Amino acid sequence: MLDLRAFRSGAEDARERLARRGDPEVLDALDRALAMDARRREFIAEVEVLKARRNDVSKEIGNRKREGEDAADLIADMQEVADRIRALDAELQAVESGLQDDLLKIPNVPDDRVPAGGEGEFEVVQEWGDRPAFDFEPRPHWDVGSELGILDLERGARIAGSGFPLLMGAGARLNRGLIAFMLDLHTREHGYTEVAPPFLTNRDCLIGTGQLPKFEDDQYRTDPDDLFLVPTAEVPVTNLHRDEILDGQDLPLAYVAYTPCFRREAGAAGRDTRGLLRVHQFDKVELVRFTRPEDSAAELELLTRHAETVLEKLELPYRRILLPAGDLGFSNAITYDLEVWSAGVQRWLEVSSCSSYTAFQARRADIRFRPDGKGKPAAVHTLNGSAVALARTLVALLENNQQADGSVLLPEVLHDYVRQERLTIS
């Protein structure tokens, strides 16, 4: 949620950055919100004067009654005042809820470093590792996986539908080993606290992180209870501190969580959906940080490095790209995507998205901290990043490490976790 106060006095710089998203409707919505905010403050000024009078006179009525005096004239006056307060309060409430509804649909202001431009106009920040060379034609993971007997897309579809993959045997163990490897890395070497959160959350959580109200169609919702399957661990973990005032001394807070992720991918049917490239359910290890505003830029670099370390240890060639404003997520101020090269499909696959949300989510979820000493509570900055998403990482491992005989070599860090060095056709 935007801080309207920051826009009341012009704020041309922020307007300009908002415009970089390339959606003129956003600026219109902002102007409507500012107009409603002005009306809101007029109503408040008017009704508060009346309430102050009512409080004074009610006290006087109480005094008179105690003394056994008559207060009928004052009560009659106050009946009229109470009616006006009721009417004004109703109007004020209508304006406030309208304003709130609109405000929740306006996206975050892009960071200064974010370039203008639409999807595809990203900036490559760095590349790591060499793409593997083959003396045979590398095959896509759906062939490699099914031949190894570790990936069964047909049976997954029979159980739940297309986009719900089924792993078997060493494939399931590889998946589990990857989760354990990542959690161990981040807790032991990067200082994160492990969290095992609920996999369903209420509506407030999704409003807090920004999936709702705009993107309800992308969520899996359970019917009688109105709970949502988490699309990412970002949702439950960021909301861990919803409605809290944190001690400034405790910042930054760093959490890592494994959860499955459930996404309806509405409107994405048929697009990059082969095999494990785009699925409705996948596993992911997520990093979430709560920081002071002045630290969030440096914290994003740190968090992104933590995610990159996973790929380096898995010996997967990747690149870091900086997303342009037109491709930036609704709540995000700045995002680096990490993409691994996958030799079978011959493409860069997004396996991580590392973002700063500045105070956008913190204002929606009411997560604040108390600066040192005295001072008013202020919104924290939230950041998160996948470290990393499993399904596509599995794709890259199978495709990049495949051998001519159909077997797949595993990177050294996984040997103990999977209890084998090579996946072979049995």
Added chain:
RNA sequence: GGACGGGUGGCCGAGUGGCUUAAGGCGCACGCCUGGAAAGCGUGUGGGCAUGCGAAUGUCUCGUGGGUUCAAAUCCCACCCCGUCCGCCA
């Protein structure tokens, strides 16, 4: 799912319509006292919104949302959460 009991400030806890500006205690901060400390004494101590350069003032806030009333922590309605017991259950 059913029955009963609860939800008050950072914490404990009093408060069944107006004398409550939410008693009292604990904690915390500052001051006095002291060679220093403890004890003691005194003062202060939540958050949101609005107005204001600020000091400050007003308003809202006793689980949440409605309602009754000139006036609600207190009365009424709905919901949420916690506890205990029962039922069901991995």
